[in-house]
Every structure is written in structure tokens, then in C-alpha cells.
Amino acid sequence: MPASTSSAPGRPRTNLDATVFAAALRSVHNLGYAGATMDRIAAEAGVAKTTLYRRWPSKGALITDCLVDALGPAPLDGAGTDEIVASAIHWVAAKIGEPGVGGAFAGVFVDAVSDPALREVLSTRLQDPYRLALQDVLGEPEHRVLFVIDVIVGTLLHRMGMTGKPMADADVAELVEMIRRVLR
């Protein structure tokens, strides 16, 4: 179906996505992950809740797509492992510090603990593209890259949960150095 005949109210589907994603991040930022219900996101976006459920089966799936959109492609084009690790970690640390992104990121992982279908969505839609790009550019096997992703993202999200703020630059530098040593 071409976008121009989409059933979305008077706008092409990509604009609907952009409106809903922005509304989702604002809702998470203002109300927390638990408070950012599908009802609140729909109201914030100015669309009907049924519009959201036609496009996403659950809040977790919507938030996953929202994160894929907010993160975009990772910058992995440094010269050698040390540069690549530094640019990737600084990039994801900055993204997690954007309003709503850290809370959305952490919240969707928690929903996934008890939701196998959401884990599948998270794994294939959010994590796999970064995992495959890292395996390729670092020349490391899957299990090593999965470990490094757990450490980087887990550490940054835990700091956000404990302090409500992104990690300070000195600690991000320590994280970079730690991951470089793992990959040497």
C-alpha cells in the first residue's frame, strides 16, 4: 500500500511514526516508563489509541521502534579497535543521556525480562544490527560482542537509574579503557 493512501489521519506513515516517537520520549521523560502508558502516549501524540495498536502490538514494541529511530546507525568507522570502541561508547552514552531515551531503554529491558516475544523484538530489531556491525568491524565472535554490549549498555543504564543522570565523562573514559582491555 503506498504511503499516500495510508489510513493514518491525513499524513504519511513516516510522519505518524515521528509524531508518536517524539510523544513516547516526552511521556517517558515526564512520567517515567511505567507512567508512559499507551493511553498517555496516544494523548500526547494527538492520535487514537487504536491507531497505536494497529501499528504496534504492545508498548514494548512501540518503544523498541522508538529507540531504533532515536539511536540511528552507530558510528563505527575509527582506525583500529581503540578508536572504534571510544567512538561507539561516547555515542551510546550521549544517546542514553537524551531526554526520555535512557528511561525508555531501561524500561523496555525490564518489560522484556517477563516477555519472550518482546525479547525477540528487542534482540532482532534493536540489538542485532549493532551486534553484527560490531562483529564485522572488530573481527570478534558473537559471544564476545554480546558480552561487550551487556557491559556498555548495562553500566550506562545502571548509572542512570542510581543517579538520574548520564555517566560523567571521567567514568565514560574509564569504561572505554576497560572495554579496550577486554578486546586486546
Added chain:
Amino acid sequence: MPASTSSAPGRPRTNLDATVFAAALRSVHNLGYAGATMDRIAAEAGVAKTTLYRRWPSKGALITDCLVDALGPAPLDGAGTDEIVASAIHWVAAKIGEPGVGGAFAGVFVDAVSDPALREVLSTRLQDPYRLALQDVLGEPEHRVLFVIDVIVGTLLHRMGMTGKPMADADVAELVEMIRRVLR
């Protein structure tokens, strides 16, 4: 007020705590963190919701006390940094793998992202006792111990969110080795 005149229905307060904590972990395990509402925890424990709110101002505060109880004291009595790091990481990895504990742990951090009062409770009641014990036994300053806690707990919780399972032994061993290098 002495425990014997507590308003809890017919039992001393410590038994009420134990009943509520077990009900909270069962609810998180069966329904996920979001699904384990104060209503569901009260029903699972067989107490009135008002009984819970008399004791804890929020679900986050209840879950924090539940985690303090479930984790208990950390085993930090090895000979030297390498042994202490290994025993502490194996201990917290096993705890996070217990039914409901990983989900409760991750969930309360997410609630804390948007709740400064809960961050204060989490920091003082859950994290500080471990942080102070680690500073003492490792002879490391506060900011280094906070970094190490972020890495260990964040990594283990991220793995739980992505896979629904605790981290495998080989990866826990890699985490131990990585933290030992940070502290050398």
C-alpha cells in the same frame, strides 16, 4: 511502638514483611515488574492494600526493602582483591538468577530514573551498605567502587533483560577477570 502492639493483623511485623516480600517476588516472577502492582502483591500476600501503604509509601520502596531482604549481606571475606571480587560477583549473579529477584532489581532501577525520592531510598537502603563494605575491604575510593557496582550489576541485569536468563558461568568468569583488571 513495640512490635507486639503493631497494627498488623495478628502477627508480628517481621512475619508480615516475610509474607509480603515472598508475595512480591512471586508476583514479579509471574507477572513481570509492571504487572506486579500493589493490588496484586496485596492479593498474593493475603493482606489489604492499605496494610502495604501503611508500611511502604510506594511499590518502589516495598521492592527495595524486598531486595535488601533477598540479597542479605555480601560475602566479602576472601584473601585479597581477586578472591573478594570473584566471590562478590558470583554471589550477586546467583541472587539475580533467583525467581523474581532479577526482574525486581531491574524494575526498581527503571522506576528510579524518574523518581528522585526512590533513588534516595535505593541509594541509602540498598546500595550504600554494599558500597561501604566494598570500599573498606578493597581499600578503594567511593567513585571507583560506584563504577564497579554499575558495571557488575548493570551487566548482569542487561543480560537478564536480553535473554530472560541469568548470565552463563563462562561470561561471569569474564566479568570477574575484567573487574580484577580494573582494580589492579
